[in-house]
Amino acid sequence: MADFSKRYDVLVIGGGNAALCAAISAAREGASVLVLEAAPKFYRGGNTRHTRNMRCAHDAATDTLSGPYSEEEFFDDLLRVTGGNTNEDLARMMIHESKDMLDWIVQQGVRFQPSLGGTLSLGRTNSFFLGGGRAMLNALYLTAEDLGVAIAYEAEVVGLDVENGMFLGAKVKRPEGEAYVRAGALVTASGGFEANKEWLEESWGPAAKNFLIRGTRFNRGTVLKMLGAAGVDQIGDPTQCHAVAIDARAPEYDGGIITRLDCVVFGIVVNKNCERFYDEGEDVWPKRYAIWGRLVAGQPDQIAYIIFDASSLELFMPSCFPPIKAESIRELAGKLDLDADALEKTMCEFNAAVKPGHFDHTQLDDCRTQGLAIEKTHWARKIEKAPFYAYPVRPGITFTYLGVRVNHQSRMMMADGKPSANMFAAGEIMAGNVLGKGYAAGIGMTIGSVFGRIAGREAATNARN
Amino acid sequence: MHATNTLAEADRLMTLCNSCRYCEGLCAVFPAMEMRREFLDGDLNYLANLCHSCGACYHDCQFSPPHEFNMNVPKVMAQVRADSYAAYAWPSAFAPMFEKNGLKISLIAALSVAAFIAGFVAWHDPAALFGQHAGNFYRLMPHNTMVVIFGAAFLYAIIAMVMGIRNFWTNIGEPAATLTQGGSLWQAMKDASTLRYLDGGGVGCMNDSERPTDNRRRYHHFTFYGFMLCFASTSIATLYHYVLGKQAPYAWYDLPVLLGTIGGIGLVIGPIGLLMAKRERDPMLVDDARKGMDVAFLVMLLATGATGLALLVLRDTSAMGLLLSLHLGVVFALFVTMPYGKFVHGIYRFLALVRYAKEKRMIESGEAGTA
Numbered sequence: 001m002a003d004f005s006k007r008y009d010v011l012v013i014g015g016g017n018a019a020l021c022a023a024i025s026a027a028r029e030g031a032s033v034l035v036l037e038a039a040p041k042f043y044r045g046g047n048t049r050h051t052r053n054m055r056c057a058h059d060a061a062t063d064t065l066s067g068p069y070s071e072e073e074f075f076d077d078l079l080r081v082t083g084g085n086t087n088e089d090l091a092r093m094m095i096h097e098s099k100d101m102l103d104w105i106v107q108q109g110v111r112f113q114p115s116l117g118g119t120l121s122l123g124r125t126n127s128f129f130l131g132g133g134r135a136m137l138n139a140l141y142l143t144a145e146d147l148g149v150a151i152a153y154e155a156e157v158v159g160l161d162v163e164n165g166m167f168l169g170a171k172v173k174r175p176e177g178e179a180y181v182r183a184g185a186l187v188t189a190s191g192g193f194e195a196n197k198e199w200l201e202e203s204w205g206p207a208a209k210n211f212l213i214r215g216t217r218f219n220r221g222t223v224l225k226m227l228g229a230a231g232v233d234q235i236g237d238p239t240q241c242h243a244v245a246i247d248a249r250a251p252e253y254d255g256g257i258i259t260r261l262d263c264v265v266f267g268i269v270v271n272k273n274c275e276r277f278y279d280e281g282e283d284v285w286p287k288r289y290a291i292w293g294r295l296v297a298g299q300p301d302q303i304a305y306i307i308f309d310a311s312s313l314e315l316f317m318p319s320c321f322p323p324i325k326a327e328s329i330r331e332l333a334g335k336l337d338l339d340a341d342a343l344e345k346t347m348c349e350f351n352a353a354v355k356p357g358h359f360d361h362t363q364l365d366d367c368r369t370q371g372l373a374i375e376k377t378h379w380a381r382k383i384e385k386a387p388f389y390a391y392p393v394r395p396g397i398t399f400t401y402l403g404v405r406v407n408h409q410s411r412m413m414m415a416d417g418k419p420s421a422n423m424f425a426a427g428e429i430m431a432g433n434v435l436g437k438g439y440a441a442g443i444g445m446t447i448g449s450v451f452g453r454i455a456g457r458e459a460a461t462n463a464r465n
Numbered sequence: 466m467h468a469t470n471t472l473a474e475a476d477r478l479m480t481l482c483n484s485c486r487y488c489e490g491l492c493a494v495f496p497a498m499e500m501r502r503e504f505l506d507g508d509l510n511y512l513a514n515l516c517h518s519c520g521a522c523y524h525d526c527q528f529s530p531p532h533e534f535n536m537n538v539p540k541v542m543a544q545v546r547a548d549s550y551a552a553y554a555w556p557s558a559f560a561p562m563f564e565k566n567g568l569k570i571s572l573i574a575a576l577s578v579a580a581f582i583a584g585f586v587a588w589h590d591p592a593a594l595f596g597q598h599a600g601n602f603y604r605l606m607p608h609n610t611m612v613v614i615f616g617a618a619f620l621y622a623i624i625a626m627v628m629g630i631r632n633f634w635t636n637i638g639e640p641a642a643t644l645t646q647g648g649s650l651w652q653a654m655k656d657a658s659t660l661r662y663l664d665g666g667g668v669g670c671m672n673d674s675e676r677p678t679d680n681r682r683r684y685h686h687f688t689f690y691g692f693m694l695c696f697a698s699t700s701i702a703t704l705y706h707y708v709l710g711k712q713a714p715y716a717w718y719d720l721p722v723l724l725g726t727i728g729g730i731g732l733v734i735g736p737i738g739l740l741m742a743k744r745e746r747d748p749m750l751v752d753d754a755r756k757g758m759d760v761a762f763l764v765m766l767l768a769t770g771a772t773g774l775a776l777l778v779l780r781d782t783s784a785m786g787l788l789l790s791l792h793l794g795v796v797f798a799l800f801v802t803m804p805y806g807k808f809v810h811g812i813y814r815f816l817a818l819v820r821y822a823k824e825k826r827m828i829e830s831g832e833a834g835t836a
Contacts, residue, residue, distance in 0.1 A: 042531055049527045052487055111667065113490035130666050131525035132487025138524060138675045256527055258484040258534075318502060319484045320534075 002152035004172070004179040008034040009463035010456065011170060011183035013157050013223055015039065016046035017133075017445055018427025019189035020140035021452030022459065024108055026187070027147040029460035034181065035149060036172060038156040038190075039218045043254075044137065046191045047215035047399060047428065047444070050256040051133035052116065053126040054105075054445035056098040064112045067124040071095045074125075077440050085436025093408055094434055097450045102127060105449055109139035121286055126442040157190070157223055162230035165414045166421040184463030185422040187455045188412075189448070192400035192428045193221020194241060195253065200397070203239040210302035212246060214396045217253035224403065224429055232423070233405040233415045236432025242439050243293025245269075246396030248303060249321045258320040261391050264292060265379050266315055266361070267308030268350055269393075271299040274333075274342035276350070281378035284364065290439055293395040304393050305336055307347075309385045315361055323389035332388045351382040399444065403432040410455035422462050424455035468506050471544045475509045478538055481528065488522045491666035493656075493821045494542070495522075496828055510552075511637040513545035514810075514817040520750050521665030524675040530749065543752040550809050553636070555628030562805035567757025570765060570802050577801075578794030585790060594787065600714035600780035602789055608706065608713075611793075618800040625804035626812060633813055639820050652822035657815050660685055673745040684738030688766060689811075691731020695773065698725035714780065726777060732770025736763040762807030768795045 010026040012019050015037030023033045037044050057071045074095045078086060106112070111130040115123035122128075129136040144151065152174065159171030167186040172179045193199045195217045200208035228234055250259035264280050265288075271277055278295050282288055296304045313323075326332035329347050333340035349372065357367035359381055367380045404425050405413040412420040427448040434447060467473040479498050482488065489495040494516050501508055520539050528534035551563035562569055585594050585605050598604045603611075634641065643649060656662065660682045663670060669677035702721035705711040715722050740763050743756070772792035779788060803809070 042529075113666075116486050116489055128490075129487075130490040131521060132485075132527070134527045135487075135521075135525035142676055251533055254527070254532065256485075257487070258481055258528075314502060317484060318480065320481050 002034055002150040002155070004152075004181050006032075006034075008032045008150070008181070008183045010034075010185050010187060010459045011036065011167075011181060012187045012189060012456075013170070014046065014189035014191060014427065014429075015044045015151075015153075016048035016189065016191065016427060016448065017051070017136070017140070018448035018452035018455075019187070020045075020137065020144055021105075021108075021449050022187040022189055022424070022426050022456035023144050023149045024140065024147060025453045025456030026460040027144065027149050027456075029457055029464075031184075031460035031463055033144075033149045033456075034183065035144070035151045036155040036157055036170070036181075037151065037153050039153065039216065041153045043216060043218065044141070044153060045134065045216075046219055048137050048448070049134045050215050050254075051129070051136075051442075051445050052257070053122065053128040053442040054101070054449060055126050055440060055442035056102045056446060057095050058099060058102060061124075062102075064114045064127060065124060066114075069125045071099070074098070077125075078434070078443070081438035081440045082434075082436050083438065085438075086434050090406075090408065091434045094447065094450045097454070098446050101446070101449050101453070104453065109143045110136045111139070122441055157226075160223070160226045160230060162227075162423070164421075165231065165412075165418060165423070167423045185424065185459035187424045187426060187452075187459050188223050188227065188404075188429055189425065189427040189452060189455070190223040190429055191216070191219035191221075192241075192402065192431075193224055194219055194397045194400045196220040200241075204297070207297055207302050210394060211243070211297070212248075212250050212255065212259075212394050212396045213253045214244075214246060214250075214255055214259070214398050215253070219399075219428070221400075221402075227404050227412070227423075227425075231414050231416070232420065233413045233417075234402065235405040235430075236401040236403050236436065238400075238402045240401040240437055242290060242398040242401075243297065243395045244289050244398065245292035245296045245304065245306075245393040247319060247321050248392035248394040250394075250396065255320075255396070259396065260289075261306060261319055261393060262289070262316040263306055263308055263312065263391065264289075266312035266381075267306050267383060268346070268376065269304050269306050270338075270343065270346055271304050272301055272338065274338055274346050276346060276372075276374050277304075279374060279377050281368070281376045281380055283378075286441075292393075293397070296393055297395040302394055305338070306391045306393060307332070307343075307383065307388065308390075309383045309388050311381065311385050313389060319391075321391075323391050325387050325389055327386050327388070329388055332390055336390055336392065347383060350376075351384060354380050354382050398439075399428050399431070401432045401435065401437065403428070403430045406430045406433055406451070408454075409458040410451045411458060422459070424459050424462075426451040426455040467509075469548060471541065471548055472506050472509050475513065475541050475545050476504045478536055478541055479504045479509065479512065481534060481536060482538065485528075487527075488525060491521050491525070492517065492519065492662040493818070493825075494538075494662075497821055497824055500824060500828065505638075507637045509545055510549040510633070511639075511817055511820065513542045513549060514633075514813040515662075515821055516542040516546065517660065517663040517814070518543055518750070519663050519665045519669075519681075520671040520747070521677070523747075523750060524671045537749065539750045540752055543750075543755065546810070546813075547752060547755040547758065549633070549636075549813070553629040553632040553809075553813070554805060555625050555632065559625075559805055562802075563758065565757065566755070566806055567761035570758075570761040570798070570806055573802055574765065574768070574795055574798035577798040578791055581790035581794045581797070582787070585786060594790075595783050596786065597781065597783050598785055600785070602713065602780075602785075605786055605789055606793070612703075615797065615800065618797055622800050622803040626809065629804060629809060630812060630816065633816060637817075637820065643820060643823050644816075646819075646823060648826075649819050649822040652825075653815055653818035656818045656822070657811075670742075671747075672742055672750075673747055680738060681742050684735045684742065686735070687731045688735030688739060688763075691728045691733075691735055691770060692766065694724045694728025695732060695769070696728075698722070698728060717777075722777065725773060729770045729774040729777070732766050733774065736767035736770070739763050740767075758807050765795065765799050765802075765806075769799055 009031035113130040161168040169182040333343040353369035669679040
């Protein structure tokens with residue numbers, strides 16, 4: 001039970017993977033720990049609830065990983081997805097530490113399984129949680145509870161007392177009323193600000209109103225903002241966020257994995273004016289899905305429609321909502337509220353431009369268009385076999401990149417260049433240190449676990465001294 | 466499109482689960498689901514009977530209530546499963562037995578006990594019911610009469626259950642030939658006898674909370690093996706009687722008594738443990754309408770074990786007559802209601818495991834699966 005009158009050694013703000021790894025690691029160092037989770041118990045864990053795997057380096061195949069994944073290869077992958085926008089020292093340290101994480105996290109009760117059906121491409125590099133992210137969280141919470149970590153739900157931090165880079169105490173809003181809690185050291189693992197539409201609007205303008213949030217509604221960036229005001233150095237681009245195109249019928253928050261659509265490469269994508277706006281077949285889907293959120297965000301009203309025909313219906317993973325179905329393109333346009341003439345025209349032009357080829361959805365094939373302003377360079381087939389199908393899509397924000405700068409101890413750096421006396425950060429709130437832009441599957445969890453473990457250990461040491 | 470709203474809800478859940486698949490390592494249901502893209506009633510009945518109700522997928526699901534997707538797979542599967550028992554019942558006129566099942570089973574049990582008491586009184590001097598018979602049951606009921614009554618009840622139960630099996634197998638759309646695959650049958654026997662899928666993917670059931678325990682599996686083992694030992698005891702006693710010409714009562718160290726005693730203890734400990742687990746179960750996972758069926762079956766098993774043990778301990782006293790009526794009444798009611806109560810869960814689940822054993826080989830050899 002959380003005791004708000006007590007002075008804890010370590011205060012952890014947040015309740016996801018990074019927060020729990022920090023809490024467990026601090027408790028294992030002998031510290032008394034209080035975890036403040038803003039969400040109610042069911043929604044605890046932020047975006048970790050929606051994750052399914054983590055990317056860790058390993059020298060050899062295991063029961064659940066199909067082959068080795070060296071530190072060097074991991075680093076190369078990171079360099080490629082970020083375009084070099086990473087702190088190399090910190091990234092190399094994280095990748096090195098990720099090796100041990102495969103054992104450490106299992107010792108905390110987390111279980112792995114071989115890669116899920118439909119994700120074979122990740123079977124060598126990524127370790128999948130048995131039962132998914134919420135199962136992983138449940139295991140971490142049980143371990144934390146067994147170690148005596150105090151956990152308070154619906155406990156939102158609304159104020160931070162920081163003096164010259166030293167944390168003193170936090171003001172907490174709870175259903176029972178406000179409380180003030182003091183601690184020897186602070187770990188913030190409270191996520192990004194993707195659920196804060198007003199903040200998103202500052203960077204994206206009114207378009208942000210039409211964004212859907214794939215994960216938790218509790219990542220409002222309150223603590224991130226307060227840390228900035230307290231003089232902590234910020235890192236990352238506030239206009240950068242990870243966004244994919246998800247089903248427009250998804251709920252505004254927490255739609256998670258099942259709202260994703262893997263069918264862009266099999267059809268064409270048009271905006272509300274029935275115009276195509278990007279090469280749907282540029283590259284294999286795992287390498288391209290992450291650009292489509294931003295592409296759709298750039299279209300009028302931030303909406304687009306993936307259109308395909310009967311020949312592609314079963315080539316991709318099912319998703320939560322059925323496609324909108326019609327016997328003709330004109331009927332489909334009617335159901336989508338699009339101009340039927342315009343859609344028919346785009347369709348005819350596209351079909352006329354498709355060149356003969358050998359369709360193979362498992363690799364970059366030779367099916368392409370020729371003569372369009374925007375070509376489709378692979379998997380281009382005529383869309384002509386009724387029934388026709390469409391999915392409406394909107395930008396779905398996964399997470400934001402803006403965060404606080406940290407050093408090798410996961411200790412926050414102040415804007416004046418000095419390390420904070422007793423403040424640490426882990427997870428999405430500091431992901432920008434290694435992930436300046438781009439994304440590689442499972443790396444968010446690596447950042448959370450590795451820096452969470454370090455932050456907890458260092459915070460415990462810090463509180464003791 | 467679906468026969469009931471419950472099946473429609475199960476279809477909705479499986480469609481959502483199939484687009485997530487995070488739970489595929491927990492049990493057999495989700496890999497079997499992944500082999501399908503559409504879910505007909507037969508598919509859903511198969512999946513529901515494959516589900517062991519461990520509860521792990523409810524606690525692991527990011528979309529379980531209060532999330533608006535309202536995904537409660539264990540509860541809906543329990544409802545589909547119970548509906549399927551009624552749908553497969555033979556003769557179909559008895560399907561309504563599954564409604565208010567607890568009440569009906571208790572009435573049948575009470576009537577059976579009363580009939581045995583009345584029978585003993587009618588056939589003998591009423592004093593015989595309260596007399597001392599040195600453990601000789603046949604003074605109250607001749608062995609042959611007992612064999613005829615219980616043989617008939619058991620035979621009826623077997624016929625009704627075989628017809629139910631036919632209905633199930635046809636409904637799920639599996640060819641009869643699968644039932645002759647030795648490998649699949651053997652695999653299903655191993656999976657059923659170890660309750661392989663009642664373990665939340667390795668850590669145990671999530672019954673009252675997300676903290677796993679292995680209690681339900683443990684108590685189910687007590688119950689199942691207790692039942693099987695009692696069954697073995699009766700079978701051996703029958704062999705003694707007809708093959709060796711050895712008449713009851715048998716000494717405490719003789720095989721029928723030993724097996725019956727150990728089995729009876731299992732049939733007391735197991736059902737009590739399962740009843741306790743049922744009471745502690747997270748109400749979100751419980752199919753309230755069918756709770757009576759589960760409880761009635763457990764109580765019947767418990768009563769079988771407890772009256773059997775009491776009879777053994779007190780067989781030399783004047784309580785024997787009443788206890789014998791009680792025990793025979795309970796066992797008779799257990800037999801005749803077998804096809805119309807929770808007992809059938811074991812049969813359909815075993816059959817579902819046989820089909821799954823075949824499908825699992827297909828999955829592993831890469832013959833099946835969606836894109």
